[in-house]
Amino acid sequence: MKTVRMSIIGFGAVGQGVARVLIDKKEYLEAVGLDFRVVAIADSRTAAIDKNGVDLTAILYRKQTEGIVGPEKVTGLEIIKEIDHELVIETTPTDIVTGGAGLENMLMAFKHGRDVVTSNKGPLAMKYAELMEAADEGDSRFRFEATVGGAMPVLNLAKDALAGNTITNVEGIFNGTCNYILSRMMEEHAPYDQMLAEAQELGFAETDPTYDVEGIDTACKMVILANCIFGMNATHEDVTVTGITKITPEALLLAQNDGYVIKLIGEVNDSMINVGPKLVPVDHPLAVGGSLNVASLQTDLSGPVTVTGRGAGSIETASAILSDMISIYRE
Ligand code: HSE
Numbered sequence: 001m002k003t004v005r006m007s008i009i010g011f012g013a014v015g016q017g018v019a020r021v022l023i024d025k026k027e028y029l030e031a032v033g034l035d036f037r038v039v040a041i042a043d044s045r046t047a048a049i050d051k052n053g054v055d056l057t058a059i060l061y062r063k064q065t066e067g068i069v070g071p072e073k074v075t076g077l078e079i080i081k082e083i084d085h086e087l088v089i090e091t092t093p094t095d096i097v098t099g100g101a102g103l104e105n106m107l108m109a110f111k112h113g114r115d116v117v118t119s120n121k122g123p124l125a126m127k128y129a130e131l132m133e134a135a136d137e138g139d140s141r142f143r144f145e146a147t148v149g150g151a152m153p154v155l156n157l158a159k160d161a162l163a164g165n166t167i168t169n170v171e172g173i174f175n176g177t178c179n180y181i182l183s184r185m186m187e188e189h190a191p192y193d194q195m196l197a198e199a200q201e202l203g204f205a206e207t208d209p210t211y212d213v214e215g216i217d218t219a220c221k222m223v224i225l226a227n228c229i230f231g232m233n234a235t236h237e238d239v240t241v242t243g244i245t246k247i248t249p250e251a252l253l254l255a256q257n258d259g260y261v262i263k264l265i266g267e268v269n270d271s272m273i274n275v276g277p278k279l280v281p282v283d284h285p286l287a288v289g290g291s292l293n294v295a296s297l298q299t300d301l302s303g304p305v306t307v308t309g310r311g312a313g314s315i316e317t318a319s320a321i322l323s324d325m326i327s328i329y330r331e
Helices: 013-024 026-031 056-066 076-082 100-111 121-126 128-137 155-161 176-188 192-202 216-230 249-257 314-330
Strands: 002-009 034-042 047-049 087-090 115-118 167-173 260-269 272-281 292-299 303-310
Touching: 002 013, 002 076, 002 314, 013 026, 013 034, 013 056, 013 314, 026 034, 034 076, 034 314, 047 076, 076 100, 087 100, 087 314, 100 115, 100 121, 100 128, 115 314, 121 128, 121 216, 128 216, 155 216, 155 314, 167 216, 176 192, 176 249, 176 260, 176 292, 216 260, 216 272, 249 260
Parallel strands: 002 034, 002 087, 087 115
Antiparallel strands: 034 047, 167 260, 167 292, 260 272, 292 303
């Protein structure tokens, strides 16, 4: 059995999802020879630390009842710096202006030679090259499948399952909030504001939903794809972006009468990165409804490969984190 000491830095919906899947998948992980031992958890105010492994069930309960993870007044950054462990799960909120605490946390982890698995898009959309260099210098493994499309595999699909193929183009729907709003506006002929409120209630919108509806969240994901799959050194400022705020129920109805749906489509290849609303034929593989994400990869050997799945949600995003964790340590 391989024991991997790990921290969870950021204990919102995704961090809590990671704790839950570690509890639920304990037997499965043992069967594949992995003992993930969480030695520290930090939220924005407190921390729980135990070098023998914290009690995940008790901490989840405390977070839900008291709003904090623990008694210690220690920051995530201090944990990464001072506590001996191999793996940092970085699940602090996305900041696409500066990269936020996530960027500092990841750089500190690499400085101490720790591996990082993250769902945090901000640092990767802002400082991709710097992070890759720091990971390299720290001899650290760095995986971030959860940053693009939640549970829907895209990065690992391109890098692992389709290894050997040249990917020439990626396009799809990478924001569940926008897809939900557009799908529901079309079904209900309801106004945009009402559907945005519904999406927020369902919990998949960003803390600041303008990131979703203005296409910024999709743009960040396209930048990560551009850098990871097409070897660019792009930031979200390199993306041409139009959001969905000006789309009316009338426009959706007109499209529907002609056999189309309107979707917020992100597209990337080695010469452009674009995000904007597009007409998609109703029977096209990209015309998925509800809050689903979809990605279609054009490849030289395999032709088009299309995947669809849940792009947001606590357990769904934790699923992508868990698969990165397993793939690092099973190797
Ligand atoms: N707000 C995002 C979405 C969550 O709606 O898809 C995942 O990045």
